[in-house]
Amino acid sequence: MSVELSFGEKNFIQGGIEQNLRADGRQRLDFRPMPIETGVIPQATGSARIRLGSTDVIVSVKAELGRPNSHHPGKGKVVIYVDCSSTVGPSFQGKKGEELSSELSTALQKCLLGGSGIDLSSLILVEGKLCWDLYIDGLILSSDGNLLDALGAAVKAALSNSLIPKVNILPDLAADEEPEVDIIDEEYTQIDTSSLPVIITLTKVGKQYIVDATLEEESQMSSAVSISLNRNGQICGLIKRGGAGLNPSVILDMISVAKHVSIRYIATLDSEISTAEASSAS
């Protein structure tokens, strides 16, 4: 993800952020337009594609029948994995790409699954024996900064697009017997994504922080803090990137800024998802 910028360009970006007018005309706390498409992958249970400028990500959700973990017999499982295609650029290839994909996967897991975002007990079919496993796979098609926020939003859109088939469980005779199931393909249930948090990354450039940084802006950052927030304004996860240290009061200030931004962001995301759902249904 190396961007070679001249001295003048660097100055232009930094000065613009200082004066609250960024290179593409946005203010510091403005997001780029975020068109969403849902149902883009027919083989998946649910899928969504989100573009933020030239950042382009696809997330697919696959539901498979599985066995609950023996430590949590009353909970289904959710696995998040992000793949970085090397078609994005040379920096996504090989070991660097692997590192990035594991960093993004861990970050998403921490931010989205940490709290009560997805109700894992709703995925259970027979306690201790049968549950739905949700495999959430992200794919980065093109990168122009702010990958984590885009992926977080895409996961939310893909989950609300997911229809999980109803299952008839045949009453089994013995307790140790495997339950027999009958999947009804005509009836579906939806996953409740209303309490799934959104991720907002604040990138610190100079003394100011910006949301939805482009690749050029990210190259000028000293550090970035990704904060995941739910509808109630509760913080569900926080991750820091970048080497520079931050004063504890700056972190607390970032949290309150993110909280402020999240109200508008969640509303935009909700309306984009419902438009996408309406157009994919027609």
Add this chain to the structure above:
Amino acid sequence: MSSSLSTYAPKKLQRRFENKEKEWIRSDNRGFLQCRPAFLKTGSGNAASGSAFAEFGSTKVIVSIFGPRESKKAMMYSDIGRLNCSVSLTTFATPVRSKAMMGFEQNEKDLSSMLYKALEGVIKLDTFPKTTVDVFALVLQSGGSDLSVIISCASLALADAGIQMYDLLTSVSVARVGNNLIIDPTNEEENEQDGNLTIAYMPSRNEVSQVTLTGEWSTGKINQAMEISVAACFKLGDVLRNILRESE
């Protein structure tokens, strides 16, 4: 908050958390805001240019520093030094033999990358261009708050190796159980926690070099947890300094 019990016996996991809102006695009879007794020592390894051993309760960690030494030939020229962090767990570090455990390698990878992220902003990388410093951490016994112990121990080892840093890095983790905040949680407390905040903090610079937060938090609780951990980091910083002074 400390209990009046005078004897201590290692106990199996006890479910003390039926009512998370009420105060309970922690399994090792600590107060909520009391860290585990710690033992730290520098210079435990011979071959390394610096090393340290840290023991916080039942969490035991060794960190060795190698270098600065010449970067591998395949590496490109760089006018700042490279930092390479690797954390490994022994097979007997966890109650279940860990190599057989799911996600074991992932755990090691996560710890390594967290250690790197915490240290990269603290070490003066421009003081050793073209060279690499290796930070190898080995968790002998995992007893909870592993990451914080690894980070604090690594900064002690780096100081022992004479690598220049902006400040000694200290790290503390705070768990939220119900409405209570407990500092330096053990494994069983981590299993019951509703949220966790781990920070790596430079006391003299008043800067956080790395922070992660999991679980659902209100802003007020974060403020409170942050205050608690910063205060603890200050104390830990003094402890580390004293150890370095004594070891000379």
